[in-house]
Amino acid sequence: MKVGLLAGLADQNMRKTIVAMYDNPEIDWTVESLAAEACMSRSVFSNLFRETIGETPAKYLQHWRIGLVKKWLKNGQPIKLIAEEAGYKSESALSRAFKAQCGFSPREWLINISR
Secondary structure, eight states, X not given: OOOSHHHHHHSHHHHHHHHHHHHOTTSOOOHHHHHHHTTSOHHHHHHHHHHHHSSOHHHHHHHHHHHHHHHHHHTTOOHHXXXXXXXXXXXXXXXXXXXXXXXXXXXXXXXXXXX
């Protein structure tokens, strides 16, 4: 069985949730709300997502959001606006998630890529 984004998009129910996350990163998605998008129970959805995509829904969403954050930082958007648009409750929540995934704060990351 193939694993990853393309495998997820090939599955009709997984596609609904992936598109929903991509179209609305600012929503406070939970496994329950994503499962509802896929018309599945929480446990069935969670297992199928992990088997199909290769990581948990929460981890996948975090990776997607941090990718958006990087793009918006490069475009010069203010961190406060980025935090809201990417679905983080605060700038500090965004900074913690960013540092956990990238090893740098958003500001440090931006300085490093500008060199």
